Amino acid sequence: MEKLNSTLGAVRSLRSSVRQCFEHLADGTNAELGEDSRTKFLLKFQENFSNMNAQLREVESLINGLQAPQTPYCLGQTTYLAQETAPERQALYSQLVNSYKWIDKVHDHSFLAFNNLNQNNLRRSYTYCSQKRVRIPFASCNNTDPDHTDKLLSEINLPLTSYQVCRPFGSNVVVIVTISRVLKAAIVCKGVLIEWVTVKGFDETLDPDDLWTESRYEVFRKVQEHTHIAMLHFFSPTLPDLAIKSYMTWLNSYSKLFLEACKRCGKFVSNGLPPTWRDLRTLEPFHEECRNC
């Protein structure tokens, strides 16, 4: 890759000196200044010309040093663009490259911003990122290959819970989690980041094609609200794998949704609902209204 870069650089400088030389030629000499300026012009031209020659030789030697890549570059799904026949859509590739560059920059900036904001002591939640942890090389979590996601999900193995992975939207994953005989949840991921969670009862249908209808039971609508709070809490772009594992562990604590009394008031039912909140660290059950006092 470095060789290729230096070759491209050499080609660029060759082109600029050729351009300089021609510009010089086109400017010509001033006839009024006589013989003296003419020799000066000639000398300058010879200098430019020899420069060009040297650079051309350099380019040639660099090109000889290049090797053909062993494997073709993997362009992922962009290769399918080559099969596009409609002429108005053939320009998509350059747009794609532009947006890719743009996203890359957004990543860099947001990563720097993340580091800066993390030094701020006025945090309200107890997520604490040490300086050491932040310096871990940044892995893109929006674009991970499907194998990585599959492997990650297969590593998660919690009691009473089954996972079913499907991909109704191309390479992005929807995980249908069934927890005991209590509830079902559909987790929509972008790469390995959780984007949306839908929670339904065990006897309700949860179809990957219809992820937006709410449960007909109040308790699961409440649990869904809480899963979204937890989704934001466990969100960690620097450690996406750990984030998803902790989230799954937290979600698994709902296997005892109806079985556990509230840790604060000691009752099972309050306002017709069981304790729907689970503490993010201790996984202890609380009623929504008992949680903050």
Place this chain on the structure above:
Amino acid sequence: MGVTVLLPYQIPEGKTGAQAIDYLTKRLLALGAIHTGQFLVDCETYISTPQHGPAKTVHVLHDSEYPASTFSILDNGAGKQIPLVADNLFDLLMLKMTTVYTSKKQTKIESKGARFEYGDFLIKLGSVTMQENFKGILIEIEYRPCVVLSFCWEMIRETLQGFLGMPIAKEYPAYFSQQIMNPMGQQQIHPKQNDLYEPIDTINQYLECFTNYRKQNVLPVASSVGVGAGAGGVAVTTQNATAGMQGGNQRMRM
């Protein structure tokens, strides 16, 4: 559809059925429950005519919670019960079968009353009547999001205690620990509280309670002077006083 527990309510001494229902309704509303209409569960029993071998019984039940279905339970007389859930045409079919099965009209029994929602709970206060006679109060409580009794029994128990104002035993209700015949033909206790709950389980519980009420068809003597039980004719039939529902000693025109 979720776990349902059916509970015969013991009417406090000196109160009529209507007063008891009134009292329970007030407590439910105070708890925050919302009145959401009426409900009706009825049961009619058919008996096979003698020329068709040993007597078989068919109980046909309707539940307003499942308006498109007719539930029937065939009792072969040897302790085996076969449930069948069909659509409403089944009623017409029974009318066609009068040569084989005849209806015992005088035992037609029903439970009807108000329906309440409290969170995801569904609570029904039913007055049981047979031939216009008040037989007692049945309380149905359903926790709709949960399909396994052992998961949510404590929640149901707590809610029941909340509006009945009396303690409920910690053990699972009797229906959920039934004796069943295993494939080897032996009796064994089947822990039903861990099974997935189905609508037919509700129907079975109603049938069980209705059968108990029918057994007290002949009313035991009124031990206390209940409001409606002063009728002189009642005291004659003391021999049949089975230790059944204490609530049965109230008699009232609905």
